[in-house]
Amino acid sequence: MNNSKEKFFPEKPLILAIDDDEIVCGQVKFLLEESRQFVVESFSSAENALVYLKDNDANLILLDFHMPEMSGLEMLEVLTADERLNKIPVIFLTSSSDEAEEVQALLMGAVDYITKPLQPAILLARIIHQLDFFNHREHLEKLVGEKTSELNEAIEVLKIREDVTLNLLARITEMRDSETGYHIDRTTEYVRIIVTHLRENPAPGYTLDEGEAADIVKSAKLHDLGKIAIPDSILLKAGKLENDEFEHIKTHTTYGETLLSEAMDNMNIDHKHDLTIGVFERDNFLKTARDISFCHHEKWDGSGYPQGLKGAEIPISARIVAIADVYDALTSRRPYKEPYSHEKACEIISKDSGTHFDPYLVEIFKKYGDEFESTITLTR
Numbered sequence: 001m002n003n004s005k006e007k008f009f010p011e012k013p014l015i016l017a018i019d020d021d022e023i024v025c026g027q028v029k030f031l032l033e034e035s036r037q038f039v040v041e042s043f044s045s046a047e048n049a050l051v052y053l054k055d056n057d058a059n060l061i062l063l064d065f066h067m068p069e070m071s072g073l074e075m076l077e078v079l080t081a082d083e084r085l086n087k088i089p090v091i092f093l094t095s096s097s098d099e100a101e102e103v104q105a106l107l108m109g110a111v112d113y114i115t116k117p118l119q120p121a122i123l124l125a126r127i128i129h130q131l132d133f134f135n136h137r138e139h140l141e142k143l144v145g146e147k148t149s150e151l152n153e154a155i156e157v158l159k160i161r162e163d164v165t166l167n168l169l170a171r172i173t174e175m176r177d178s179e180t181g182y183h184i185d186r187t188t189e190y191v192r193i194i195v196t197h198l199r200e201n202p203a204p205g206y207t208l209d210e211g212e213a214a215d216i217v218k219s220a221k222l223h224d225l226g227k228i229a230i231p232d233s234i235l236l237k238a239g240k241l242e243n244d245e246f247e248h249i250k251t252h253t254t255y256g257e258t259l260l261s262e263a264m265d266n267m268n269i270d271h272k273h274d275l276t277i278g279v280f281e282r283d284n285f286l287k288t289a290r291d292i293s294f295c296h297h298e299k300w301d302g303s304g305y306p307q308g309l310k311g312a313e314i315p316i317s318a319r320i321v322a323i324a325d326v327y328d329a330l331t332s333r334r335p336y337k338e339p340y341s342h343e344k345a346c347e348i349i350s351k352d353s354g355t356h357f358d359p360y361l362v363e364i365f366k367k368y369g370d371e372f373e374s375t376i377t378l379t380r
Contacts, residue, residue: 013059017042018049020067046075065094089130170221190324191220193371216317219289226256238335256293291315301355319358342373
């Protein structure tokens with residue numbers, strides 16, 4: 001046998017010889033043990049062999065096709081249904097030359113089919129070949145397992161880096177304005193509530209898979225990313241903004257879109273140089289973040305900014321964040337206003353259903369409003 005690879009069986013592999021003809025069993029046992037390469041256990045019935053296999057392993061099985069009570073095919077069915085035993089190579093031994101039987105045996109998982117009377121040289125050669133093949137297959141599976149483990153570890157590292165980068169960007173925004181930071185945390189929780197219950201209450205045009213839902217919640221942290229480009233004189237102004245100042249602060253949506261589009265472009269450049277990066281498909285996350293940053297001030301009736309999108313033209317991620325964003329603004333204290341109660345905020349959002357907000361999402365918001373109220377004290 002090939003000794004160049006790691007072996008997955010003992011120095012002397014254990015072979016089971018199963019045949020209701022005791023003479024054949026004896027011949028097989030004598031031949032294989034005489035070669036001094038194998039240990040052989042012989043059985044006159046499939047039932048006895050299966051009893052043995054309950055507490056013992058084997059490296060290869062020589063199995064008679066036609067046996068009383070349990071046939072070779074019936075035993076093979078039992079072996080293939082058992083997770084521990086289904087990897088053992090099975091070679092059928094038979095006196096029949098029926099081609100249909102041979103095809104059936106091979107289709108059911110047998111690795112070879114040898115007709116009797118047995119020819120010692122052929123039997124030994126085929127056993128050695130199958131054990132070498134088994135060893136090679138196990139070696140490859142081990143390598144694949146190791147590489148898969150390494151790949152999974154690499155993916156986990158990338159996910160951690162993604163989360164760290166995401167939180168870093170959110171905290172950069174927070175450093176410009178501590179209230180914006182608390183706003184980010186609360187808004188993200190409100191988005192989580194809407195997304196969770198939207199998945200529980202799907203409707204045409206409102207279905208989210210698990211990955212899409214997770215991307216929306218994570219991306220919500222970046223909805224005000226563009227505010228890092230707004231001057232302090234406007235962003236930190238204690239009083240109400242003048243018209244020109246408000247027009248300036250509206251540009252945080254386009255600044256956010258620019259930053260995230262550039263990140264997407266850089267990701268696509270990386271894809272061209274290293275196709276393996278495409279496995280992680282992080283463009284979806286960046287696209288969601290860009291849609292939210294760019295469109296969370298759009299309105300259902302088309303009167304929002306910066307593009308004046310209307311209805312379903314607005315990405316669903318941005319429509320979700322719009323409700324969470326406004327709810328937090330209404331229930332938060334600002335230099336120019338006192339916080340509204342939960343009930344008052346719900347009244348305002350309900351009134352703006354179909355104008356500012358997506359009506360179906362407003363229904364989700366109203367149905368689970370108590371969860372918003374219980375979250376309202378976050379970081380306050």
